[in-house]
Amino acid sequence: MLDLKKRSECPISSSLDIWGDKWSLLIVRDLMFAKQCTYGDFLKSDEKIATNILASRLQMLEENGIITKQDHPDSKAKVLYKLTQKGVDLLPLMIEINLWADKYFTLPAERKEMIEEVKKDKEDFIRGKTAELLEHIDN
Amino acid sequence: MLDLKKRSECPISSSLDIWGDKWSLLIVRDLMFAKQCTYGDFLKSDEKIATNILASRLQMLEENGIITKQDHPDSKAKVLYKLTQKGVDLLPLMIEINLWADKYFTLPAERKEMIEEVKKDKEDFIRGKTAELLEHIDN
DNA sequence: AGATTTGCTTGCGTTTTGCAAGTGCAAATA
DNA sequence: TATTTGCACTTGCAAAACGCAAGCAAATCT
Numbered sequence: 001m002l003d004l005k006k007r008s009e010c011p012i013s014s015s016l017d018i019w020g021d022k023w024s025l026l027i028v029r030d031l032m033f034a035k036q037c038t039y040g041d042f043l044k045s046d047e048k049i050a051t052n053i054l055a056s057r058l059q060m061l062e063e064n065g066i067i068t069k070q071d072h073p074d075s076k077a078k079v080l081y082k083l084t085q086k087g088v089d090l091l092p093l094m095i096e097i098n099l100w101a102d103k104y105f106t107l108p109a110e111r112k113e114m115i116e117e118v119k120k121d122k123e124d125f126i127r128g129k130t131a132e133l134l135e136h137i138d139n
Numbered sequence: 140m141l142d143l144k145k146r147s148e149c150p151i152s153s154s155l156d157i158w159g160d161k162w163s164l165l166i167v168r169d170l171m172f173a174k175q176c177t178y179g180d181f182l183k184s185d186e187k188i189a190t191n192i193l194a195s196r197l198q199m200l201e202e203n204g205i206i207t208k209q210d211h212p213d214s215k216a217k218v219l220y221k222l223t224q225k226g227v228d229l230l231p232l233m234i235e236i237n238l239w240a241d242k243y244f245t246l247p248a249e250r251k252e253m254i255e256e257v258k259k260d261k262e263d264f265i266r267g268k269t270a271e272l273l274e275h276i277d278n
Numbered sequence: 279a280g281a282t283t284t285g286c287t288t289g290c291g292t293t294t295t296g297c298a299a300g301t302g303c304a305a306a307t308a
Numbered sequence: 309t310a311t312t313t314g315c316a317c318t319t320g321c322a323a324a325a326c327g328c329a330a331g332c333a334a335a336t337c338t
Binding site: 009011012015016022025029046047048092100102104105108111 | 151243
């Protein structure tokens with residue numbers, strides 16, 4: 001059991017207490033955009049997270065109801081990680097990060113494509129993506 | 140000079156490399172919502188950031204163009220910290236964090252009030268607040 | 279002139295991170 | 309059936325970051 005110590009009653013602070021580190025939102029990103037879902041998939045991401053850190057972040061995110069484990073349809077040895085409703089609700093936040101980054105960094109072509117879609121109709125994109133992410137979720 | 144090492148080309152990752160720690164967004168929050176501006180003001184925030192960490196984060200944020208130092212009108216001993224355009228552009232992100240937190244935490248009355256205003260007309264709130272924050276900025 | 283305020287810096291012990299290697303169970307292979 | 313491989317972690321340890329207290333120089337107050 002990882003203990004979460006709230007630094008204050010501020011909502012920003014409380015949120016950062018859960019996912020405000022260098023890795024957690026990358027895990028959320030993978031679950032949102034790359035659709036990567038197994039432990040090994042996270043390890044394969046470009047940023048090369050250390051395996052012990054990954055395990056610790058997954059536990060933290062699960063304990064705080066952002067993600068859930070599910071049985072992998074193919075094998076008992078594999079674990080499927082999915083976003084919960086609470087996790088999917090981070091989508092608008094992730095989109096804003098992308099939009100900010102779009103203004104100040106050069107985005108890779110594939111992500112740029114997604115952002116252009118967002119720019120056309122943000123609300124619509126969020127609706128569609130949320131529905132997609134919530135498929136087959138049994139929180 | 141604090142060195143920023145990019146973990147990957149991903150925009151989320153690059154953004155987190157700058158402000159993706161437990162403290163940076165709290166500094167941005169203070170500059171956005173509490174209007175706290177001096178070094179001492181940051182130290183007085185509820186979360187009680189350590190002074191060396193504060194100094195290091197302020198330097199990082201300044202080097203990455205999120206904040207700037209300005210002369211304090213009252214005294215040469217004081218330093219005024221302000222958000223740059225790049226910093227102010229984090230407002231939509233901060234709002235989404237607040238909205239997320241509003242759904243999953245209990246907000247303090249004062250912040251709740253702001254969020255209700257946001258809910259009425261998000262775009263309008265952002266326009267107004269952005270204009271307010273950009274007053275007297277000489278990036 | 280002496281004391282206080284302000285914005286930091288320095289030292290040092292504790293915690294977190296990062297890397298490599300190891301473990302246990304499931305599944306594929308021989 | 310025996311053995312190797314794959315997968316999801318755990319463990320150990322060195323390195324880095326953090327957190328606390330004290331110190332410090334310049335500006336300001338008394």
